[in-house]
Each structure stands twice: as C-alpha cells, then as structure tokens.
Amino acid sequence: MTMVAVTPEHQETLVALVRRGWPDAEVFLKKGRSRRLELSAFTQTSIFAQEQAWAVRAGHHRGSFFAAGTGEPDPAGPWPEPTGRALRLPEPAMVLPWNEPSDFDAPLIGEREGLRLLESLGRELASELPGARLLSASLEDGSSESEIANSRGLRARTRARVATLFLEAAGPGRPAPTASVYLAVREARKINPPALARRLADRLAVTAQGAPPERDRGEILLAPAVAVRLLAGLVPLLVGPKAGGLISGLRDHRGRIGSEKLTLIDNGRLSGGTLEAPVDGEGVPTREAVLVEQGFFRQPLLAWWQAETAAGHPSGCTRRAGWRDVPQPGPTHLYVKPDAKIPVVALLGSIAQGYYLIDTTGAGHFDLAEGKFALPVCGFAVEGGRASAPVAGAWLCGRIATFLQGIAAVGRDLTFHPLDGMIGSPTLLVTGLELRG
C-alpha cells in the first residue's frame, strides 16, 4: 500500500459531492471475489462470487449521510440529504513502509482442492473419534482490493486476503453431542485439518463424557479458545474515550488493572495477521498500540477523532469490514502478549489440582457495570499435572478484576480467533476464578 493517485471514478464523484455543497466527502471503492464451498451429509455447494461496490460519506457542518451501493457510484446521485451529526474526515498522514505479504497474490483455493480439504476434515474427525461426523462444513476464500479518497486530500489503496472456515460436528451416541469451530486465516491452504479435527474431537468427547464439577476454585488453565472469549467480552473496557473511566474501577492499590504477566496490544499491521493492513477503514495509518503493559493500563484504543477528547495516541483502528459497513473504531488484532519461553505442557504440569478448560460451549454473560462475568466451558479436571476427568456443563465465573489480576502465567501459543476483530491469546494460567455446575 502506498499513497496513490486517485482513479478518475473517484475524482469525478468526489468533485461532484463537494460541488453539491458538501465540503467533507469520502469515496470508498471495493472489488472482491470469493469461492465458497459448503458440504453437508446430503449436499455439496460451490459458489463463486464477484463483488464490486462503493460507499460514500459526505456532509457539511449541519449534517452528514452514508450511501453505498453495488457497481460504481453515479456522481449525480441520487444522494440523501445530510442530517444528524456533522462528519469529520481524517487528514492525509505519512504511512510507514509496509511490504505487501506475498500470499496476497496466491490464487483462490480451487473447487476440487477446497472440497478435498473439507472431505479430509471429515475423515480426520472420524479417525480421531470413531462415530463422529461433520454435520456441515463451509469454507470461503476471498480476496479484495479497495481504494479510498477524501476531500482533505487523503488517498490510499489496499488489498486483503481472508479465508474463513465453519465446521459443525456431531459425536457418537444418542443424543449426539455437537460442537462447532469458526476460524479465519489469510489463506485457505494454511488450514491444518488434523489439528482442527483433534480440536473438534476433544470437544465432542468431553461434552459426551464430562460432568459439571461441584463449585470449585483453584488453578485454572484457559486454552486460547476460552481466553479470547473473555477478552472479547472486555472490549468495551478497552476501546474509545470512555474506556479509561470504565476500567479505572479495576485498579488495585498499586494502580494495576492486571497481573504483571498481562500485556495487551492491538496492532492493525501485525505481521502475518489475518487483517494485516497499512491503513484502516478511513485510510489512517495503522500502528501498534499497547493498551495494558505488565498490568498497568496505558491507554484505550482510540481513533484519530477520539484522541482529541481522551488521553492516548490514536492508532488507525477504524474498521470497515465491507462496503456496507459504516466505519467504526474497534480492535483489529487485539491480543495478550505471549511468553515465548513457556510451553503449554509446562503450564499444565505446574497444576497440582485444578482445571484445564479447552473451549467454550455457548455465549457468555458480561456485566461490565457490576464487573462480573460467566462463561460456559468444557475441559478437564487436572490432578498432578495430568487430566483426571472430563468436565462439561460448567460455568467459569468471577469478577473481571480477579481474572485480570489472577493471571499467573502466559504460554507461548498465541492463537487468534475471529470475534470482535481478530482476538488473540496464548494459554493463560489463572487463579481466583470459580467453576460451577
């Protein structure tokens, strides 16, 4: 991505909007193509889609509008009348050097190749857990190019490459336990069927055989799939100018909101990240923002216009997932910094008596006003560093402050999940939380 010359379509629409009396105007163009493959026990579907669309934000000091559509924008409109809040657009800014990842140029996964991948997932699952089967599998591999230009002189062009996979599986027995996995990677060919099949098989086996525990505390090891759900529930405490006020209630007497093992980072240009890009959805340069450092809250995640009313540096965090979406600030790659020296097996081995929670089994409850959460989970009871019994139908409950301050160790296995942006965490060893039936 570099600063680029604006295309004629852009320029014509931009000029027309400004001439209509709307000095603040922005034009976004996007082209994309994707292949989607769906497999169920009875059907097999292959979809090839080509999209071409645009979005315009424009207005004056008394109001603004957002308009979007397929094809190319017609400079003559029709455009909505500006209403509501005035629009503010970013000024051009220097974009730091960025090398476009080479996998952006890889071709989309082929129809046969994709179907083979999905079929191999079914085979791997059946071999991991006899009697288990895939109920449905959906793989989508897409690439896109977009351009943005605004009346303040900002010009940017960027590309993206994302593949998503959704799997739903049933285990043996009646009623059959079910489990699902949703993941996003940059390229479909990077998906690892044996690892995914193992994850699903573990979930199914634990759900089928596990029992809820008595109310219990102790050391609890949270696999990345569980830790990221907790982190995603805390996003409102980390984003926007009001976040600092909300999170201040979590500080301990030393001023920390978390243990010294906790460092939280958001980075829109994270190398290798699924959503890696040099600019955000408004064309503002992305950068790394450290939100929590060794337990100390440093700043919330702020867009350029929010940084005028809150302490902290803006970071180019305005997301625009697609042409239909109005740009909104939010995390891109928000993650707990891993400790490269600590393997998961060492964390597990350190637990004398406790639990290893491998996944969530539904949506959690987060009461940010009261500072409490509850998350449905499954996993294993652990004794002497070894799994002793499967656990299912359990709720991980506690205070948000207890979770953040009770992080005793972080592993090295940083893994991202597509939630509110890409949310990442390594395995976390926590104390002070409660597991209930």
Next chain:
Amino acid sequence: MPFSELDTAAVARTLSQIAEQPEDVVDAFFERREDVELPPEDEGPGLRVWREEGFAVRLVREGRTWLATRDAIDGRPFAEALRQVARAFSAASYPEPSLRLPPDETPAAAPELAELPAAVNRALRAHHVGFPVRYTVRRHRRFVQVVGPRLVPAAQSEVFYSVTADGSWGRWGALFPRLDGGVAEMISSALAGLFRARQAPAPAPFRGIAVLAPSVVAVVLHEAVAHALEADVLAQGGNPESAVGVAMAAESLDVLDDPGAAPEGVRRTTDDEGSPVFRRWLLRGGVVEQPLADALWARTSPVLVPGAGRRGSRHLPPGPRSSHLELLAGETDEAGLLAGADEGYHLGETSRGSLDPLSGEFTLQLPYARRIRRGSLAETVGPCILRGRVADLLTRVTAVGRPSYPAGAGWCAKGGQKLPVWATAPALRLEGVEITPGGMPG
C-alpha cells in the same frame, strides 16, 4: 417493478443451454434491494442508504449445486456466470442477453422513519416512564425476479421496517410491515415492560403451567415447529419424509406456513426459487402433514412439495424456510387461559429462541415474566428460560387462545442467512413445562 424491462425470454433461452440432463435444476435469480436507516441521534453519519442489485445463476445436478453471482445486472457478467456454473468446456461461450435495468432514480430518503423515535418517546410518557433509549429505524425494500429455462414467474417485492431500541437494560428489536400509529404504542409497551422488570429477581426453578402471549407463541412456532420441519433439519436425524404422519404436538395445534397470507407488503405468490407458495399445513391436529421443502429437497421425495425456498441474498443458495406461520385460533379467551392456574407464569416477551436439531432440545430466553396466582397476573420476575424437547413441549399444550393476532416478527439467521419471518398466533397454555432462572449464572 424494476424488472419490467428485463428480457426474461432471452435469459430463459440461455439457461436452457446448460440444462443438459432432464433432472437438472437451472435458474437465474435477480434482485434489487434498498435499505434506508435512521441511526440513533448521537451517531454519525446521519441518514444511511444502501442500494444494490445483482444476480445469481444456479445449476443443480445429482445433488451438487454450483452458483455464480455478480453485483451487476448486465449481459456480459451473466454470460461469464453461466460459463462458471455450466459443467462444460471452459472455453464455451454463451449469448449475452440484454439485461440492463432502469436506474433507481427514486429519492434516497424515507421520511416516515424520522417520526418514529419521537412518537415512541411520547407513548412512553403515557406509560409514566422515561429513560434514555437509542433507536435505529430501517426500511427494507427488495425486488426479486426468478427465471427458469421454461417458466418465468411474476416478480416479487417486499417492503417492511425494523426497529431496534438500546437502553441501559439491554436491546429490544422487532419487524413491522408498516409504521403506523399502533407501532409506537406497541414499542413503548414493550420497552416499559423491560424497564420495569430490569431489577426483578430471576425466578426459582419451576415446573407447571405457563401461558404464552401471541408474540412468544410466534417464536415457539418458529423454532419448535418450522425449523423442526425444514427438510434439511429433518434430514440430520433421518429421512425427511418419514416425519409425515408423526403426531408431534397436541391435537389442538393446527399450524400453517402461508406466505400468501402474510401482512401486506411482505405477501408472496412465489418463493425465492419461483415455485408457487401455498397454504402449507405443517401440523394438522398436531400431526405432521407437509414439511418445508425447496426445489432441491422436493426432488428427493414425492411427499415433499417445493414452495418454501428462501435465500438471504443472491450470494447464498436457497434453503427450506418458513415465511409466515399461522396457528389457528382455539376456543379459550385470555381470562380462560389464566383461569384454573393456581400457580404458574405468564410469558409475555421473549428475547430469543433456539433449537438443537439433533437432540430436539428447544430453548426460549425470556427477559422477564409475570407470576400467575389463583388465575390472575401477579408480580414480575426477572430473566428466565423455558426449555424442553420439542416432541414433549408441544404435547403439553392444553388450551389454544382466541383470537389470533399478527404476532410480531423477527429475523431468523439459520445458516448465516438473515431472513425476516412473520407470524399470526393466539395465546397458548402449556402444563408441566420447565422454567429455569436466566441471566447471569449464580
């Protein structure tokens, strides 16, 4: 209709070229849609307008589906898409029918949206409550034209509205076929109820009588009857046609899916595959009569009839779904439903429902409920959950209320396809059902 100038005959001729085998299903799906949104006052930018059009070409052969979609309606992309779905030589070329639609030059506006937030706030004051609420109001318009190699059904259109309200007590949302005076009152009643129940404690676990208001019955019908009788869901547990004739519910339950009787504005004569819709008896006297099927599933069995194929957008394939569910009214008035209940719960509002197709476990989340004591409504309780297995729950209906009401509607997001669903239903009384506390565990 934007499709009046579409050369459907040319499209049909072109499609017939790729239908090589007698059992092939080939069709083209053209859509134009517009959404206009009035966001909350404190959120910029102001009015938001989305306008899109495009098409999908589909070939189904031997249980496999190929779909090619484009965000433009034009001859060249249409020929390209045909080539992508045709299982033919990649170099094969197809005619480029003239497909341009007249541009949508209607004003990008929806003045009727602007009135609603103030009207709801006025209606709220009449309920003697006041609290900050952020309203998002949307108008949804959609035009659909399906073309097959032999048949070209009439184009279809839908116009409806969605409203969401965000308060400190949570989010509430509903769909409406029109924004008239009654809508503001209905929204304000729902919001006032949620506000007043915000600190009510969750009830203790209970098994006994539950009286369900029509809006709650609508969600039960959608999850426990419609989803349970979709051919693809039935197939997860066995052969879909074996469901026909099974006594699934109490004898007093007659449930239909009738898109032709949906509220004006969302009424349909054909589904999203161009098949004629009809008054489909899902349950007659509690017995399964006609599961929901699309063209693909109808080919697997003579007892499955198409006409319930729906798609969220051109980019996704159709699947069997309900449109407008109707539960025929019974004989018992509202007082009669409560009478005789020494103890129980009146469920007047629901936040969401879900069905596990494999286990048949049905869950209904309720933000609050009212106790029934000696046949009368008593105190309000907080969040609770009604759950049970479909086969058991529906047999526990002991009385069907009268009359039937347009019972609200909502979005269904099965399989990632977001679709509006509508219902007409009376209230119901169930006995021996399980209600457990909801909200934050512990």
